[in-house]
Structures are given as C-alpha cells and as structure tokens.
Amino acid sequence: MSEALAVVTPVAAASRAVLRRIEPGNMAVCSHCGQPVKFAAKLHKMQVIANVYVDGRWNRVEHFHDECYGEALSPYGDPTEQAARATRVSS
Ligand SMILES: [Zn+2]
Secondary structure: OOHHHOOOOOHHHOOEEEEEEOOOOOOOEEOOOOOEOOOOOOOOOEEEEEEEEEOOEEEEEEEEEHHHHHHOOOOOOOOEEOOOOOOOOOO
16 A cells, blocks of 8 residues: 555544534524524524634634535535533433
8 A cells, every 4th residue: 555545534634524503683684594593492403613724724613504514415424413522421
C-alpha cells in the first residue's frame, strides 16, 4: 500500500452535525426548507445543528429540522447526539 494514497484528514476541520433538542426562544431558520426551527412545548422536536467548515476552516453554523436534515440527505454526515456522555439518565 502506497503512502501517497493515505490522505490525512484533520478531524477538527471537518464539517459535523449534532442532534439537539429545540430550546424555547430558538430563532434559527432551517437551511433546507427556510422555515423557523420553532420550539413546540409538547412535541419535543429535535433540530440538527451543523458546524460547516470550508477549506479546513470553520465557516458557519447551519440549522435544520430533524426531518429536513434527513431529506437533505445528511449533507454534513450523520448527526451525533450531544450531552449523551455528560448525563446518563436511565428511565
Ligand atoms: Zn426544515
């Protein structure tokens, strides 16, 4: 195996997405459908927040409705769930 084929990809410089609960007062607009990503008290809706890197540098944050991110075919990879390691609640 040639070393020339090994591409070094800095992990920190790659776009990535996380899945988060939508908080009250959230003002984000979905990058896919253009609608506000609104908090709904009883629905426990989730949003996808993506940190977008361009040419290895952080460029912007994009928000998506959970379902819109799927419709957009996960442009920034599969969203990872945050806060899973900080608090572990067994129900
Ligand atoms: Zn949307």
